[in-house]
Amino acid sequence: MKTLFAMFLALCLATPALAAELKDLPAKPAAPLALPALAGGSVDLAQLRGKVVLVNFWAAWCPPCLKEMPSMNRLAQRLAGRPFVILGVNAGDDAEAVRAFLKKAPVDFPILLDEEGRTLKSWQAFVFPTSYVVDRQGRVRMGLFGSIEWDEAETVARIEALIDEKH
Amino acid sequence: MPRLLLTLAACLLLILPARAAEEVGIVLPAGVEVTSQRFAAAQGPVLLWFTGQYGDVEAERNAAAALAARGVEVWLTDWLAPYFLPQLPGSMAKVPARDLGDWLAALRQRLPGRTVVLLGSAHTADLALRAARDARERLGVGVDGALLLFPLLYRDIEVGAEPEYAPVVDATRLKLAVLVPRSSAGYWWRERLKARLEAAGSQVSLTVLPGLRDGFYRRSDATEGEVAAGGRLAEMLWQPLQDLMGDKTP
Numbered sequence: 001m002k003t004l005f006a007m008f009l010a011l012c013l014a015t016p017a018l019a020a021e022l023k024d025l026p027a028k029p030a031a032p033l034a035l036p037a038l039a040g041g042s043v044d045l046a047q048l049r050g051k052v053v054l055v056n057f058w059a060a061w062c063p064p065c066l067k068e069m070p071s072m073n074r075l076a077q078r079l080a081g082r083p084f085v086i087l088g089v090n091a092g093d094d095a096e097a098v099r100a101f102l103k104k105a106p107v108d109f110p111i112l113l114d115e116e117g118r119t120l121k122s123w124q125a126f127v128f129p130t131s132y133v134v135d136r137q138g139r140v141r142m143g144l145f146g147s148i149e150w151d152e153a154e155t156v157a158r159i160e161a162l163i164d165e166k167h
Numbered sequence: 168m169p170r171l172l173l174t175l176a177a178c179l180l181l182i183l184p185a186r187a188a189e190e191v192g193i194v195l196p197a198g199v200e201v202t203s204q205r206f207a208a209a210q211g212p213v214l215l216w217f218t219g220q221y222g223d224v225e226a227e228r229n230a231a232a233a234l235a236a237r238g239v240e241v242w243l244t245d246w247l248a249p250y251f252l253p254q255l256p257g258s259m260a261k262v263p264a265r266d267l268g269d270w271l272a273a274l275r276q277r278l279p280g281r282t283v284v285l286l287g288s289a290h291t292a293d294l295a296l297r298a299a300r301d302a303r304e305r306l307g308v309g310v311d312g313a314l315l316l317f318p319l320l321y322r323d324i325e326v327g328a329e330p331e332y333a334p335v336v337d338a339t340r341l342k343l344a345v346l347v348p349r350s351s352a353g354y355w356w357r358e359r360l361k362a363r364l365e366a367a368g369s370q371v372s373l374t375v376l377p378g379l380r381d382g383f384y385r386r387s388d389a390t391e392g393e394v395a396a397g398g399r400l401a402e403m404l405w406q407p408l409q410d411l412m413g414d415k416t417p
Contacts, residue, residue: 121355124329
C-alpha cells in the first residue's frame with residue numbers, strides 16, 4: 001500500500017528536469033578552438049574575432065542535441081548578414097555518424113569534428129548539449145547546459161544585443 | 168481449444184520470473200520500513216542494488232534473477248518509496264545517510280560472513296556510497312566493494328564552472344568498479360572521476376561500454392542494440408562483480 005502511495009505521489013510530483021536556461025557568464029577569454037570541419041578544411045575560432053559566435057557541443061547519440069539543432073539553424077538564417085556565426089562541435093562520433101545525424105537535422109552552419117573530445121575539457125562541456133556564446137572580442141559571455149529553442153524572441157534579442165555592443 | 172491452451176501456457180511462462188523474488192521489509196531504528204525484492208542464493212555473495220529513480224525496472228529484475236541463478240544473492244531496493252519521494256535526481260539527497268547505514272548494518276547482521284557488494288546506477292550511486300560511508304564511519308561496518316553503473320556523482324553542475332562532486336566521493340574508500348557507456352557525457356570525464364575517487368583512497372577499475380548510453384536498459388528511446396544489451400545486463404555486471412568479489416566468486 002505504501003509503495004502504491006509512493007508511486008502515486010511520485011507521479012503527482014514528477015516534473016520534467018529544470019528547464020535549461022542561457023545564462024550570462026562573467027566575461028573571460030574563450031579557450032582555443034581549432035578543428036577540422038566536416039565539409040573539409042578547418043575552422044579556428046580565433047579567426048572569427050569581430051563576430052559573435054555560438055559554439056555548440058553536441059553528440060550524435062544525444063536526443064536533446066537533435067531537438068535543438070533545427071532552431072539553431074533557424075537562428076543562423078534569422079541573423080544572416082549580421083556578424084554572427086554558429087559552430088557545431090561534434091564530440092566523439094565518426095564522420096559517418098555525424099552525417100547520419102545531420103540527415104535528420106540538416107544545418108547550414110559549419111560542423112567541426114572533435115573525435116577525441118580534446119576541446120571538451122577546456123570548454124567545460126560536462127553535458128550534451130553544451131553551448132557558449134562568444135562576443136566580438138573573443139570572450140565567453142553566455143552559456144547553457146541542455147537544449148533550448150534558439151530562435152525564441154528573447155534569446156535572439158540577447159544575441160543581437162551582443163552583436164550590437166560597442167567595443 | 169488447443170491453441171487457446173497453448174496461448175495461456177505461453178502467457179504463464181512469460182509472466183513467471185526466472186527466479187521469484189521475495190519481498191523483505193526491514194524496519195530501521197528511525198521507524199522507516201525499507202522493502203527489498205530479495206533474489207535469494209544461499210551462502211553466495213550478496214549484491215545490494217540501490218534503485219528508485221526509475222521505479223520498477225524490468226531489466227533490473229531480470230538481471231537480479233539471472234545473477235541469483237549464478238549464485239549471487241541480490242537485494243533490489245527502492246530507496247525513494249519509503250520516504251514518499253518523487254522519482255527525481257534531487258530526491259537522493261533527501262534519503263538520510265543514517266538510515267542507509269543502519270540498513271546496511273542490519274543486512275550485514277542478517278547475512279553474516281557473506282561477501283557484500285553494493286550497486287548504484289546514475290544518481291543512486293550516491294545512495295550506495297553514502298550507505299557504505301555511514302556504515303563504516305558510524306557503525307564500523309564494511310562492505311567488499313561497489314559497482315557503479317553510469318554514476319552521476321555531481322553535487323552542482325553550472326555552465327561555465329567545474330562541477331563539484333558530491334561530498335561522498337571524497338569520503339569513499341572502497342574497491343570500485345565503474346561502468347561508463349561510451350555514448351555519454353560521463354565517458355569524457357571518467358578519468359577525472361577515477362582520479363578523484365583514487366585520491367580519496369578508493370581502488371577503481373573503469374570499464375567502457377561501447378555503443379551504449381546512460382540508462383540504456385530503461386530508456387524509452389532505446390536503440391535495438393541497447394535493448395539487446397539490457398537483456399544481457401547480468402552478463403555485463405558479471406565480470407566486474409567477479410573482480411570485486413575476488414576468490415569469493417560463486
